[in-house]
Amino acid sequence: MLNQKQKEAYVKDGYVILPNVISTKDLYGMQNEIDKWIEESKSYQDNYGKTKNGKARFDLEKGHTATQPKLRRVANPTDISEAFRNVLFRGPAIDAIVDLIGPDIKFHHCKLNIKLPGMETRVDYHQDQPFDMHTNDDHLTLLVLLDDMNEENGCLKVLKGSHLGPRYSHYDGDQFVGKVSEEIQQICRRDSSNIEGSAGDICLMHTWCLHGGKANLSQKPRRMLICDYTSADNYPLMPPIVPADETGKIVAGKASRNVRFREGVLELPEHYKSDSFFGAQGQKGTEKEAM
Numbered sequence: 552m553l554n555q556k557q558k559e560a561y562v563k564d565g566y567v568i569l570p571n572v573i574s575t576k577d578l579y580g581m582q583n584e585i586d587k588w589i590e591e592s593k594s595y596q597d598n599y600g601k602t603k604n605g606k607a608r609f610d611l612e613k614g615h616t617a618t619q620p621k622l623r624r625v626a627n628p629t630d631i632s633e634a635f636r637n638v639l640f641r642g643p644a645i646d647a648i649v650d651l652i653g654p655d656i657k658f659h660h661c662k663l664n665i666k667l668p669g670m671e672t673r674v675d676y677h678q679d680q681p682f683d684m685h686t687n688d689d690h691l692t693l694l695v696l697l698d699d700m701n702e703e704n705g706c707l708k709v710l711k712g713s714h715l716g717p718r719y720s721h722y723d724g725d726q727f728v729g730k731v732s733e734e735i736q737q738i739c740r741r742d743s744s745n746i747e748g749s750a751g752d753i754c755l756m757h758t759w760c761l762h763g764g765k766a767n768l769s770q771k772p773r774r775m776l777i778c779d780y781t782s783a784d785n786y787p788l789m790p791p792i793v794p795a796d797e798t799g800k801i802v803a804g805k806a807s808r809n810v811r812f813r814e815g816v817l818e819l820p821e822h823y824k825s826d827s828f829f830g831a832q833g834q835k836g837t838e839k840e841a842m
């Protein structure tokens with residue numbers, strides 16, 4: 552599905568944007584689910600809904616009300632929606648992933664990030680694998696744009712080439728904070744590239760790419776689906792922080808009983824207490840015991 556130039560861009564830059572991959576039908580299916588979830592969130596004051604590890608599935612930004620709903624994250628929408636399973640377990644996005652880390656592909660977990668007008672949620676710069684360490688680096692994050700996305704509505708920003716190293720600590724002293732140090736944040740804020748595009752585009756990003764995003768300062772929503780996949784012979788070194796009902800599901804090719812290792816020393820994360828990683832990064836939500 553990817554041409555040679557697109558494959559080379561992924562190897563060199565650590566990410567590649569592919570336009571118009573998700574069908575209008577699939578896009579509407581997911582957007583309709585989100586509209587329903589936002590409507591439903593109006594009857595809650597605190598995070599709600601249970602996931603496999605007991606944390607809340609629906610994570611609300613501080614200040615959420617029925618008149619101004621601030622649903623900022625849904626953990627593993629594939630657990631509760633066929634519309635999301637349709638896009639993340641089969642179809643063109645999976646074909647594209649096969650081209651980069653295939654032929655055998657395993658689903659790890661997914662989440663939906665929602666930045667509605669008036670919300671303050673931002674994402675501090677981080678790499679993805681430090682949240683879910685694995686035995687090798689054939690591991691990528693699929694980003695599905697559910698709205699047109701640009702600088703104004705809080706697009707994702709990626710530091711080109713950062714997947715080539717170093718692997719940064721995501722600790723501050725003894726505490727796992729899910730982001731890199733302020734010194735590296737500053738470099739990222741200065742030098743990162745915008746991931747901009749239209750609803751239905753996808754971006755495939757290497758697990759060690761530094762990335763983050765500002766708050767939505769526009770009047771347009773910015774909804775983005777995020778999903779982690781690995782090659783089948785890449786094994787997690789710890790239980791997932793955001794476990795899905797189908798973590799480990801083979802979505803292309805076949806399972807492998809071989810484990811492929813890389814050399815090196817890795818720093819394991821701590822399972823944070825908050826319902827989502829925004830709490831670990833220091834952005835409090837509505838949950839009673841936010842970190």
Ligand SMILES: O=C(O)CCC(=O)C(=O)O
Pocket residue numbers: 664674705706707708762763764765775777
């Ligand atoms: O929503 C964004 O802008 C970035 C998302 C992200 O990097 C994450 O949630 O890990």
